[in-house]
Amino acid sequence: MISVKSLHKRYGKLDVLKGIDCEIEASEVVCVIGPSGSGKSTFLRCLNLLEPITSGTVIINGHDLSNPKINTVLVRKDVGMVFQQFNLFPHMKVLENIMIAPIKVGKKSKAVTKEKALELLAKVGLSDKADSYPSALSGGEQQRVAIARALAMDPTVMLFDEPTSALDPETVGDVLAVMKRLADEGMTMVVVSHEMGFAREVADRVIFMDQGLIVEAGSPAEIFDHPTQDRTKAFLSRVS
Amino acid sequence: MGDYLQYLLPLAKGAGMTAILCIIAGVAGSVIGLGIGLARASSIGVVRWISAIYTNLLRGIPLLIILLFTFFALPLLIPGAIFSTMVSGAIGLTLFVSAYIAEVVRGSIESVPRGQFEAADALGMGYFLKFRYVIVPQAMRVMVPPWVGILLAMIKDSSLVSVIGFVDLTQAGKIVGTTTMQPLLAFVVVGAIYFFICYPLGRFGRWYEKRLSVSLGLPEAPVLVPATTDLLPASTDLLS
Numbered sequence: 001m002i003s004v005k006s007l008h009k010r011y012g013k014l015d016v017l018k019g020i021d022c023e024i025e026a027s028e029v030v031c032v033i034g035p036s037g038s039g040k041s042t043f044l045r046c047l048n049l050l051e052p053i054t055s056g057t058v059i060i061n062g063h064d065l066s067n068p069k070i071n072t073v074l075v076r077k078d079v080g081m082v083f084q085q086f087n088l089f090p091h092m093k094v095l096e097n098i099m100i101a102p103i104k105v106g107k108k109s110k111a112v113t114k115e116k117a118l119e120l121l122a123k124v125g126l127s128d129k130a131d132s133y134p135s136a137l138s139g140g141e142q143q144r145v146a147i148a149r150a151l152a153m154d155p156t157v158m159l160f161d162e163p164t165s166a167l168d169p170e171t172v173g174d175v176l177a178v179m180k181r182l183a184d185e186g187m188t189m190v191v192v193s194h195e196m197g198f199a200r201e202v203a204d205r206v207i208f209m210d211q212g213l214i215v216e217a218g219s220p221a222e223i224f225d226h227p228t229q230d231r232t233k234a235f236l237s238r239v240s
Numbered sequence: 241m242g243d244y245l246q247y248l249l250p251l252a253k254g255a256g257m258t259a260i261l262c263i264i265a266g267v268a269g270s271v272i273g274l275g276i277g278l279a280r281a282s283s284i285g286v287v288r289w290i291s292a293i294y295t296n297l298l299r300g301i302p303l304l305i306i307l308l309f310t311f312f313a314l315p316l317l318i319p320g321a322i323f324s325t326m327v328s329g330a331i332g333l334t335l336f337v338s339a340y341i342a343e344v345v346r347g348s349i350e351s352v353p354r355g356q357f358e359a360a361d362a363l364g365m366g367y368f369l370k371f372r373y374v375i376v377p378q379a380m381r382v383m384v385p386p387w388v389g390i391l392l393a394m395i396k397d398s399s400l401v402s403v404i405g406f407v408d409l410t411q412a413g414k415i416v417g418t419t420t421m422q423p424l425l426a427f428v429v430v431g432a433i434y435f436f437i438c439y440p441l442g443r444f445g446r447w448y449e450k451r452l453s454v455s456l457g458l459p460e461a462p463v464l465v466p467a468t469t470d471l472l473p474a475s476t477d478l479l480s
Contacts (some may be wrong), residue, residue: 087355
């Protein structure tokens, strides 16, 4: 589903990603952990071309992201993203936030989209908020709407960039529950997160990144309980 | 005092000419300013650069000089052309206003958080969809107060067209003043007419700004962007 070979990303003179190799299967849930500055968010953002690729190949569900002629709209219809800061559109009601992209980008009919949007809202547990503005919602609620908004485009892959890092501890659980449900339904997910509990419970694979490279990767049990690399051990001891 | 009432007619005609000139320059200047402003905020370097030359040039030259230029110099570029005072006045005023509006538009677009652009991108929205549905609606709230300020200043600055001989309200006032040999009375009346045009427009601007804040579900915007208001004539402070 996702094939990353020798991915390099450079900003001016700074090498942020120094050669990432990664294969992610369909329905796999991969958690990316690591210290800040390790490049994990940059890696994620390369997967939907929010960051252009400097060199290497990235193929997602048949889209070749390293091809300069790639149609970014097609890629982004297929790859959904959830941001740390939610980024809901404040001038639109919750339902409109979810509906705008399928209608304007996906060119779907309003009626069909509305039905789907209401279903998705129900799925994330926020049916009663359909006519509210984002400013009236708590952080956790906004993030759940953001997840619904991304899902409305029917993506085959969902990217999560530290989805719970900006949330109060009480609401983190609500959002993780939605993500877990998504994982159980077979969505391919790449999650950059500090939530080790989530990674342990839901992830099929955990990748530890540091300084632009993948240091170690394996099952949650392998990484959390039996890390082989010193840097991995050092990081885990600092965050646990 | 009664004999002077007949002079209200030429003053009214002058006011009418000022109104026509200001409507033309206001509308054309806003449309051009919006376009140049979007260009100023473009991700394409060349587009930004060329539009920057436009705005910096027109904001760095006094309106009086621009008007003299459009009246005397511009027709030389088109062989055999003579511009009427109305046409030169309209062109000069439009160009002047468009440059200030462009910078306000640029500032308002840059005030929209980066995350909004990214969320729109991630949903597959192209440039037009992104700006039309996400960015510009949010930029509007920030744009409106300084934009109204520029238009109000323009109404007052339009008095300069009297210098190229256009019979606007100010020029009518001069003529009436010399004809009646009561310049003070004439200019008090002229000043009052300008005030009664500008004050309601200022109030309208405040109302429109409040309305925009409500529809966004956001609190009122704070007084804003010193960099752009620096360059406006001090007279706009009165009405903010």
